[in-house]
Amino acid sequence: MNFFACSLGGCRDAVIESASAVLGQFGGPASATVIGRNEKFDVLNAVFLNAASANVFDFDDTHARTIIHPTAPVAPPLLAHAEGTRISGEKLLLALVLGVETECRIGNAISPGHYRRGWHITSTCGVFGAAAAAGKALNLSEQHMNWALGNASAQAGGLLETLGTMGKSISVGNAARNGLVAAMFAQQGVFGPEAPLEGTYGFLRVTGDNPDFSCITRALGDSWEIALNTYKPYPCGIVLMPVVEACLTLVRTEAPAAAEVKRIEITAHPLLRERTDRVHPLSGREAQVSAQHAVAVTLTRGRAGLAEFSDACAVHPTLSALRESVVFNDEPSSPVESAAVTVHLRDGRTLTHRIDHAHGSVNRPLSDGDLEQKLKDLIDYGGSKCKAQPLVDAIWALDSVNDAGAIMRLAAGR
Amino acid sequence: MNFFACSLGGCRDAVIESASAVLGQFGGPASATVIGRNEKFDVLNAVFLNAASANVFDFDDTHARTIIHPTAPVAPPLLAHAEGTRISGEKLLLALVLGVETECRIGNAISPGHYRRGWHITSTCGVFGAAAAAGKALNLSEQHMNWALGNASAQAGGLLETLGTMGKSISVGNAARNGLVAAMFAQQGVFGPEAPLEGTYGFLRVTGDNPDFSCITRALGDSWEIALNTYKPYPCGIVLMPVVEACLTLVRTEAPAAAEVKRIEITAHPLLRERTDRVHPLSGREAQVSAQHAVAVTLTRGRAGLAEFSDACAVHPTLSALRESVVFNDEPSSPVESAAVTVHLRDGRTLTHRIDHAHGSVNRPLSDGDLEQKLKDLIDYGGSKCKAQPLVDAIWALDSVNDAGAIMRLAAGR
Numbered sequence: 045m046n047f048f049a050c051s052l053g054g055c056r057d058a059v060i061e062s063a064s065a066v067l068g069q070f071g072g073p074a075s076a077t078v079i080g081r082n083e084k085f086d087v088l089n090a091v092f093l094n095a096a097s098a099n100v101f102d103f104d105d106t107h108a109r110t111i112i113h114p115t116a117p118v119a120p121p122l123l124a125h126a127e128g129t130r131i132s133g134e135k136l137l138l139a140l141v142l143g144v145e146t147e148c149r150i151g152n153a154i155s156p157g158h159y160r161r162g163w164h165i166t167s168t169c170g171v172f173g174a175a176a177a178a179g180k181a182l183n184l185s186e187q188h189m190n191w192a193l194g195n196a197s198a199q200a201g202g203l204l205e206t207l208g209t210m211g212k213s214i215s216v217g218n219a220a221r222n223g224l225v226a227a228m229f230a231q232q233g234v235f236g237p238e239a240p241l242e243g244t245y246g247f248l249r250v251t252g253d254n255p256d257f258s259c260i261t262r263a264l265g266d267s268w269e270i271a272l273n274t275y276k277p278y279p280c281g282i283v284l285m286p287v288v289e290a291c292l293t294l295v296r297t298e299a300p301a302a303a304e305v306k307r308i309e310i311t312a313h314p315l316l317r318e319r320t321d322r323v324h325p326l327s328g329r330e331a332q333v334s335a336q337h338a339v340a341v342t343l344t345r346g347r348a349g350l351a352e353f354s355d356a357c358a359v360h361p362t363l364s365a366l367r368e369s370v371v372f373n374d375e376p377s378s379p380v381e382s383a384a385v386t387v388h389l390r391d392g393r394t395l396t397h398r399i400d401h402a403h404g405s406v407n408r409p410l411s412d413g414d415l416e417q418k419l420k421d422l423i424d425y426g427g428s429k430c431k432a433q434p435l436v437d438a439i440w441a442l443d444s445v446n447d448a449g450a451i452m453r454l455a456a457g458r
Numbered sequence: 459m460n461f462f463a464c465s466l467g468g469c470r471d472a473v474i475e476s477a478s479a480v481l482g483q484f485g486g487p488a489s490a491t492v493i494g495r496n497e498k499f500d501v502l503n504a505v506f507l508n509a510a511s512a513n514v515f516d517f518d519d520t521h522a523r524t525i526i527h528p529t530a531p532v533a534p535p536l537l538a539h540a541e542g543t544r545i546s547g548e549k550l551l552l553a554l555v556l557g558v559e560t561e562c563r564i565g566n567a568i569s570p571g572h573y574r575r576g577w578h579i580t581s582t583c584g585v586f587g588a589a590a591a592a593g594k595a596l597n598l599s600e601q602h603m604n605w606a607l608g609n610a611s612a613q614a615g616g617l618l619e620t621l622g623t624m625g626k627s628i629s630v631g632n633a634a635r636n637g638l639v640a641a642m643f644a645q646q647g648v649f650g651p652e653a654p655l656e657g658t659y660g661f662l663r664v665t666g667d668n669p670d671f672s673c674i675t676r677a678l679g680d681s682w683e684i685a686l687n688t689y690k691p692y693p694c695g696i697v698l699m700p701v702v703e704a705c706l707t708l709v710r711t712e713a714p715a716a717a718e719v720k721r722i723e724i725t726a727h728p729l730l731r732e733r734t735d736r737v738h739p740l741s742g743r744e745a746q747v748s749a750q751h752a753v754a755v756t757l758t759r760g761r762a763g764l765a766e767f768s769d770a771c772a773v774h775p776t777l778s779a780l781r782e783s784v785v786f787n788d789e790p791s792s793p794v795e796s797a798a799v800t801v802h803l804r805d806g807r808t809l810t811h812r813i814d815h816a817h818g819s820v821n822r823p824l825s826d827g828d829l830e831q832k833l834k835d836l837i838d839y840g841g842s843k844c845k846a847q848p849l850v851d852a853i854w855a856l857d858s859v860n861d862a863g864a865i866m867r868l869a870a871g872r
Contacts, residue, residue, distance in 0.1 A: 059648055063643065063648065066639065067639075070500040070503075072483070072485045072486045072500070073484070086484040087483075088484045161664055162658070162659030162664035163664065167612075191625075194619075194623065194625045195625050195628055197620065197625070198578075198581075198628040198632075199616075199629065202612055203611050203612060203614075203664055204664075205651045205653070205658070205664075206608065206651055208651075209608065209650050210647075210648045211605075211648065211649070211651060213648075214640075218612075218636075222632075225481075228480045229476060229480055229624075232477075233624075234624045234627075234628070235624050236625035237623050239619070240617075240620070243619040244619070245618035245619040246617065249576065250576035250617055250618075250619075
């Protein structure tokens, strides 16, 4: 549900328009649906575009321990495969779970050093998840699955430096596309190294500073990383979730006019300040990681959807004064999923609200209803004219259908 | 000349067959020649295949300081572009030189730490060379060229662990394909970071342990890395060149029967032993980096072509005894491009030959005639039935033609 929501929200983003214009020139048989769009593309190009759109706003699912967005690289190869080859919903979901498990366990083995070094972990680990998922859907043998992971290792890439630029979407799209290619190449006899992960020059040692190999296999089949996946209610950095929620709660009881506000205090773990202290973001992508923007726009508009974190909103002049009134109050003992917002008014009053477990965290996940609403909101935002209710129904029924690929007809644009 | 030779030699390799079978399923308009093959492919797939075939035997050009094979990632995007858009040979060659300069200077900045860490430097730096070359051919502005490099940075990958497997060819093919995509995306408005190379989380810092940024710009336009490019006479590891040449020289004067040989001594820099001490290689790819195999096969057959480093030859039983007779004699003061081979015969005689500057090194490059012969030999080996002389003539005339793409008709298979 969350994957389709995010992809439908991002399906008309400028990077998707540009990428489809380029890739379309070289497109093969148009057999695969591009989510939210009217035209089909060949399988590999559709997979690239669907992964890129699902992640373009970083509004997709987040594996808290690694900050991997697991589904964007993994779901698109499976859905495109299902459109071309009849497979059951149960089989597709099994492959999805295994793909997510693969990428997150690999991510665990190299976290936190890998991300800290500068790797865009969704992309670098995502290609393994996509390869494993595609390999499962293709019924690869153990030997061929190992080759698939080896062929994935040859294609792992993506740098944090590209965050905040369209370039990020290239590595996410590649992770999905190249993971599928890795599995199909393996099926066709293209062999990789015996130990693509743990080898001397394998992925873990080369890209992780102190890899913990045991993370790959510890409690395999007993504990599941997908159960640690979280789903964001607001399209901004994960650490900002409790801040936005606190502001929305304040606004619901009393909405102070911007002119009445003297100072706004955010009390939270120092990580929040380190990651999101950006007083004047210049783009939607920067606004998504600006605490000042999140506070100002949420208090002013009483909403925190994609429109509130768009390019246009980021540079809206009325937000400047309120952003400048925000101060950070570090509280190292506070958990990352909690925060308090205190609004000091010019008349001397203070309004304050604390969130202990942010909505969208593992402890307080979005409900099924919340996810349905997110899908509907993002369909509206994305402009695909896709009909929400038939898609919602098909998503909830996916585990029981014989033809999983049929869902893609409902996710196309109109 | 060397690029076409290698690509024609590799055009029917199993990895090219498998990759073209997979990619062909998703192929778009078949407008671009795949070197040595009868069928055309869409531009992106042709670029992938041409880069992979040029490098499959590591017989392509080598930039000695970084061990980058510069041309495989850079030439294919230019040639495919030239087939679709009329550009002059002069313009194509300018873009080729600039692409080679870009990838080699980036490689210089992160050598030797990058390769030592486990990166397949031809792939990781090649994508930047391909992006720069394609960007030049597309007449990108300075701003768009920077985005092209940023879009390349999001796609840099390739691990040494895949050497000796087909998986290596995936990252080389990707470097060429994705570099072209990076430039075309930039042209279409897909923007990357301002500092994709030198940024905090840019390519140089993330993949190089102590990057020397000054290598990128020092003496730019005055000293040219392409002038340091070398061309191999024999299809094996660069350090083995003087060993093979010494053996061929010995065989020409006196060819001892294997049964007469008691012991063979290689006297060389210890690097030779470290890189190539493999007494019984099991595949052609392993044979290419086995000093024991190189000595045994060259002394026995008096030749050192691709057939002598094939899978079949690697496991040929008659070579075993001779391989086991090889011993290494480390000589740390010896330059890497020199080596001596001494054959101790059972009758007490010794045959010895020392090479100071191996044929194919910067100091003793292949002649134009040698390169022509290499092309002819590799056409025969590759089985494309491509006609050598018209292609040779077209290559030497490339700098003066108005339609550079026409050369690809001569490089196709028949």
